[in-house]
Amino acid sequence: MVSTPISRKTAVVFSTIVVLMLSPAALWAQDGTMLILNSQEGDYIGQGQTRSFTPDIASFSTTYDGSLLLVSVFPFDFGFWYVNLAAPPGELLLPGAYEGAVRAAFRGAGEPGLDVFGDGRGCNMVTGRFEVTEAVYGPLNYVESFHATFEQHCEGAPPALFGEIRIENPPPPPILEIQLGIDGKGFVKQVTGAATVRGTISCSVPTEVFLSGRVVQRASRYVVIEAFFFEQIQCDGTLTQWSATVEGSSVPFNPGRVEVAATASAFDPNYSQWIETDMTAIVHLVGSKK
Numbered sequence: 001m002v003s004t005p006i007s008r009k010t011a012v013v014f015s016t017i018v019v020l021m022l023s024p025a026a027l028w029a030q031d032g033t034m035l036i037l038n039s040q041e042g043d044y045i046g047q048g049q050t051r052s053f054t055p056d057i058a059s060f061s062t063t064y065d066g067s068l069l070l071v072s073v074f075p076f077d078f079g080f081w082y083v084n085l086a087a088p089p090g091e092l093l094l095p096g097a098y099e100g101a102v103r104a105a106f107r108g109a110g111e112p113g114l115d116v117f118g119d120g121r122g123c124n125m126v127t128g129r130f131e132v133t134e135a136v137y138g139p140l141n142y143v144e145s146f147h148a149t150f151e152q153h154c155e156g157a158p159p160a161l162f163g164e165i166r167i168e169n170p171p172p173p174p175i176l177e178i179q180l181g182i183d184g185k186g187f188v189k190q191v192t193g194a195a196t197v198r199g200t201i202s203c204s205v206p207t208e209v210f211l212s213g214r215v216v217q218r219a220s221r222y223v224v225i226e227a228f229f230f231e232q233i234q235c236d237g238t239l240t241q242w243s244a245t246v247e248g249s250s251v252p253f254n255p256g257r258v259e260v261a262a263t264a265s266a267f268d269p270n271y272s273q274w275i276e277t278d279m280t281a282i283v284h285l286v287g288s289k290k
Contacts (some may be wrong), residue, residue, distance in 0.1 A: 033060050033168050035081065037116070043158035044109055045121050045152070053081070068104060068113065069093055071148065071165055078117045083165050085130055085148055086113030097131045101150075116152050116161060123154035138172030140271045145169065163185050175275075176268035177204040178235075182213075182260050182281040184260045193252020195227070195285055197260050198243040203235035207269060213262035215246050217253055217285075225251050234281040235266065255287040 026290040029192065035053045039046020053060075068086035075081075084104040087093040088111055103126040104113025114128050130150035138144050147166040151160050181200040188195045195215055211231040218224050227246035234240075247253075260283050265276035 017198055032166065032220070033162075035060075035071070035083065036164045037081070040160040040161070041157040042157065043161045044157070044159075045117060045123065046161045047121075048149050048159075054093060056290055060167065062146070062169070062223050064093070064137065064141040065071055066141055067093060068092060069143065069168065073118075081118030082116070083099045083150075083261070084113060084115040085150065085165075088112055093132065095132045097129070100130045101128045101130060102126055114150060114152055116163060118151065122252070123152075123181050125155050127153040128160070137237075139175055140268075140273055142172040142271060143167055143169055144172060146165055173270040174204055175205060175271065176266060177208065178202070178264050178266060178275060178277045180262060180279045181265045181276050182279055182283065183263060184281065185262075186254055186258070186281055186283045186285045186287040188253045189257075190287045190289055192247065193254070194245050194247045195253040195258065196243055196245045197229075198241065199262070200239050201233060201235060201242055202239045203237055203266065205268065205270065206236045207232045207266045208237045209240060209264050210267045211244075211262060211264050213244065213260060215253070215258050215260050215283075217248075217256065217258040219251055219254065224253055225249075225253055227253075255285050257287055258283050 007031050034053050037046050037047050041048040053075060058073050061072045063070045067089060068084065070257045071083040073081040075111040084105045085093060086107060089107065089109060098112035098173055101114035104115040107113035114130055115126055117123065128151045130148050131150040134147040136144040136146055149164045151162055160229055179202045183198045186195060186197040197215060201209060211233055214226065214228050216224060216226050225248040227248055229244035229246050231242055231244055233242055259282045262277050264275055268275050
C-alpha cells in the first residue's frame with residue numbers, strides 16, 4: 001500500500017473500498033486490446049474521469065525491450081496516452097505483482113516501474129503498484145499478448161489512477177533474414193585498374209538493403225590497394241544480383257587475388273529493427289579490356 005498522510009488503518013479500509021468499487025477489472029469484462037482509466041477525484045492525470053479506449057476508436061502500438069513495456073494509445077478524435085510498465089532493471093516483465101513501483105524511467109535496482117500519462121499531463125514522481133496476469137512475447141521482444149492492472153499516485157498524493165491494459169496482437173510475423181553471397185571471380189579493367197566484384201543477395205521479407213564493403217589487394221610487400229563501395233538494393237524476396245566497381249585511391253588494382261568484405265543491412269518493417277549480415281571472401285580478378 002502506498003504511504004499517504006492518512007492513518008494506516010484508514011488507508012487499508014479506503015484502499016479495499018476503492019479496489020472493490022473502482023477496480024477496472026470489475027468494470028471491463030471484454031477480451032481484446034483495450035485501455036481503461038478510472039481516475040479518482042483529485043487525481044491529476046485522469047482528472048477524476050473514467051475513460052476507455054479500444055482499436056475501433058484509437059490506435060495502439062507496443063514496444064518492449066525485455067524489461068520495460070511501452071504502450072502508446074492515440075485516440076482518433078484527439079490526444080494521446082502512454083502506459084509504461086517495467087520490471088526491475090535487468091529482469092523480464094512477467095506475470096506477478098509488482099509492489100512499490102516508481103516512475104519507470106528512473107527506477108533503480110530492485111524497483112519496478114510505472115508511468116501512465118497523457119493529454120499533456122504527467123507526473124514528476126510516481127508511486128504505485130501493478131499486477132501482470134498475462135505476458136506472452138515472441139521473437140525480438142514482439143508482444144503477442146499482455147494483460148495488467150495498475151494503481152498510480154502522482155506526486156505522492158492520495159487520489160489514485162486505476163487502470164487496466166490488455167494487448168492482443170496477431171501471431172508474430174517472420175523475422176527478416178538476409179542471405180549474402182560473393183562471387184569468387186571478379187574483373188579488373190586493364191586500362192584504368194577499376195575492379196568489379198559481384199554477388200547475390202536475398203531477403204525473406206521485401207525491403208531495401210544497404211550493401212557496403214571493402215576491396216583490398218596487396219600489390220607488393222609495402223603497397224596495399226584499398227577501396228570501398230556502397231550500394232542500395234531493392235530486395236523483393238527473390239535472389240538478386242549485385243555488383244560494385246571500385247578504384248584504388250592511388251594505385252590501380254591488378255589481375256589477381258583480392259579480399260572482399262561486405263555487410264548487408266536492412267530495416268525489418270515488422271519488428272522495427274535493423275538486421276545485418278557480414279561476409280568475407282577471396283576473389284580472383286580477371287583482366288578485362290572493357
